[in-house]
Amino acid sequence: MAYQQPALPYADNALEPHISANTIGFHYGKHHAAYVKNYNGLVEGTPFDSMSLEEVILKTADDASKVGVFNNGAQAWNHSFYWNCLSPNGGGEPTGDVAAKIVEDFGSVEKFKEELKTAAATQFGSGWAWLVLDNGTLKVVKTGNAQNPMTSGQTPLLCIDVWEHAYYLDYQNRRPDHVAAVIDNLLNWEFVNENYKAAK
DSSP, rough: OOOOOOOSOOOTTTTTSSSSSHHHHHHIIIHHHHHHHHEEEEETSEEEEGGGGGHHHHTTTTTTHHHHHHHHHHHHHHHHHHHBOOTTTTTTTHHOOOOOOOHHHHSSHHHHHHHHHHHHHOOOOEEEEEEEEEEEEEEEEETTTOOOGGGGGEEEEEEESSSSSGGGOOOOOOOOHHHHHHHHHHHHHHHHHHHHHHHH
């Protein structure tokens, strides 16, 4: 059963002016779509074809002979997750149960935001910055390329894409400006709370 690229949860231009419709068109319509197409081509006719995307990611994470399956599968998952981490009505202060947990585990919302901004800005090369739940504790982590925290036993709650294709059309080499715009204006705290509730 082929993995289907989920529909965007908003219009291409819904995240403007922070992320342009042009960026969404290339990012979702070309990059994300290519990962899904490549993944389906690689797993067709194999035992992976009947597994969930999460199962395949976990089974192929440390298998050098399956690096193509992992990279395309994980990138398909990461992007599907990422689009839901953003909202036209997002940003601002954390809400719900996760807000209190952030203060408990980071000391303050500002400290959390600084850690997330630093992780996203300092990830060398392509990758992701994440808020995860790790054995009951919230942590900020960063991963390179297609890596996903679930392969380390952590539960992703939100992510920020810092591959150049996520921001270069809008921000060129100013990755920190893109990251700040996402955190301040687009983070979908309702989605983060859903993930936190499910992970507890």
